[in-house]
Amino acid sequence: MSIRRFLRRDDGQTTVFFAVMMTIIIALVGLSVDVGNLCFTENKLHTAAEAAALSGALEIGSCLGVNNCTAMQTAATSALSENGYTGSMLTTNCGSTSNTSLTLLLNNPPCYRGSADPNQGKSKYVEAIVSMPVPTYFVRLIGFSTVQLTARAESVRTSNPNCIYALDQTSANAITVAVLASLTATCGVVDESNSSGAFGCALFAAVSVPNLKITGGIQNLLCSVSPAPRTSVPVPNPADPLSTLPKPTVLSCGASVLTPYHGSAGPLVIVGNAVLYPDAAYCGGITVGPLANVTFMPGTYVIRSVGPLGGLSFSLLSTVTGTGVTFYNYGPFGGINFVASSVTLGHLTLTAPTSGTYAGILFFQDPGDTAAAIIVANSSLNTTLTGAYYLPTATVTCAVSGSSTYNILVAKDINFAALSFPLGTFGTTAVTNDYSSLANGSPLAGGGSALVQ
Structure with a gap:
């Protein structure tokens, strides 16, 4: 029988129909397998x-x-491997990627979508783009042997919710809120001492913080603590949230004897107008005297002791400004003293850098210097200190409140005190944690991360 005659018959047409349909079905099944x-x-x-x-x-x-x-x-890269993708080619900063192998494009800050991404150029965001060619099974018959797949995600670093740490792990009263003093904060407080009296709160004092975590216990005598503290809390990891902060290079002593100062060879006492630069060490310490008008240029100031003399202190009636400054008190002698500055009739404003290695760090006292510090600042008396106070082996007496957008205190032991001066008694410490001015948020380790795209 000829093919033409066969096709004219009903059974021939049916066979052709089913042959065509089977071809389509097989193609659809193959396509669905590849798509799946x-x-x-x-x-x-x-x-x-x-x-x-x-x-x-x-x-x-x-x-x-x-x-x-x-x-x-x-x-x-490790996270990629843990999800089953090893041997990736790593590229950063929107560099070129491969179409023939697994590629991880890591961008900090994000740049892949350009101006379409509201987080473009913001360094506290991380963008990851993973791409790879995936082999096909059926559609390769029509020329598509691989399909390039790309997946993108973006996350942001979330700041450590705490801003006050007492690092002493054994002593009683690692943190003390003294008689008539008060402590308020928009961030948490961590007391790492395992003593049964690790946190002391004295007569008529008051504490109001989002959370108070104590490794040991609390001594409370007619003191208001809200909400109730958590005790027997394990020491966090890392115990010191600034332990990875590198020590600045200890510069040689400067030789300046007149303003502008580029370091000094001996104790520097400033009594008039002065401009200071951070390109050499100030050996013997810096004292800003009465009626002085001082400008600290941006940078990291290294303060070294000469014999027992060293540290940083400010006197009555002084006017001091410094933006983008970090003070590294190398010591090994001399502390940080901001008592007199709080009763000045001038003004004192110091602000930590917003980017770089020491972003958010205002005071950094070397662990080898155990000299105590007294830091009193109140905006009603024109004193504003914005940044972190990091004194890991020292005791800090503190009464700081005012217009600072953020403050951080990490010290061995902390005493929140009510201090009396001729212009009044200052016993309120109010700490806030608005890190929006810092490129990477809080400098403290122990934060998290969250997906944003």
């Missing part, structure tokens, strides 16, 4: 990209102002 595999792989890639972005953002604090630092790259 691609969707499954894309979901896995997206999960891996999210993990890489989250892990990278967790390392922003340890990067110390360096974008796409090694720790961030290692964390992101």
Whole structure:
């Protein structure tokens, strides 16, 4: 029978119909297999990209102002491996990627979407783009042997919710709120002492903080603490949230004897107008005398002791300004004294840097210097100190309140005191934690990360 005659018959037409339909069905089944595999792989890639972005953002604090630092790259690559993707080619800062292999593009700050991303250029955000060619099974018959898949995620570093740490792990009264003193904060307080009296709150004192965590116990005598503290809390990890902060280079002593000062060879007492630069060490300490008018230029000031003389102190009636400054009190003698500055008729305003290695760090006392510090600042008396006070082996007496957008206090022991001066008694410490001015948020380790895209 000829093919033409066969096709004219009903059974011939049916056979052709079924042959065509089977071809279409097989093609659709093959397409669905490939599409299903691609969707499954894309979901896995997206999960891996999210993990890489989250892990990278967790390392922003340890990067110390360096974008796409090694720790961030290692964390992101490890997260990718833990999600089953190994051997990736790592590219940063929107560099070129490969279409023939697994690629991780890590951007800190984000840049992949350009101005369409509201977080473009913001260094506390991390963007991860994972791409790879995925082989096909059926559609390769029509020329598509692989399909390039790309998954993107973006995360932000979330700040440590705490801002006050007492690092002494054994003593009673590692934190004390003295008689008539008060402590309020918009961030948490951590007392790491295991003593049964680790936290002392004295007569008619008051504490109001979001959370108070104590490794040991509390001594409370007619003191208001709200909400109730948590006791027997394990020491956090890391115990010192600024332990990764590198020590500044200890510069040689300067030789200046007149303003502008570029360091000094001996104790510097300023009684008139002066401008200071941080390009050499101030050996013997810095004392701002009465009626002085001092400007600290931006940078890190290294203060070294000469014999027993050293440290940083301010006197009555002085006017002091410094923006983008960090004071590194190397010691080994001399403390930080801001008592007289709080009763000045001038004004004193010091603000930590907003970016770089020492972003958010105003005072950094070397662990080798155990000299006590007294820091009293009140905006009603024109004294504003914005930044972190880091004195890991020293006792700090503190009464700071006012217009600072944020303050951080990390010290061995802390005494929140009510101090009396000729212009009144100052016993209120009010700490806030608005880190929006800092490129990478709080400098404290122990924060988290969250997906934003």
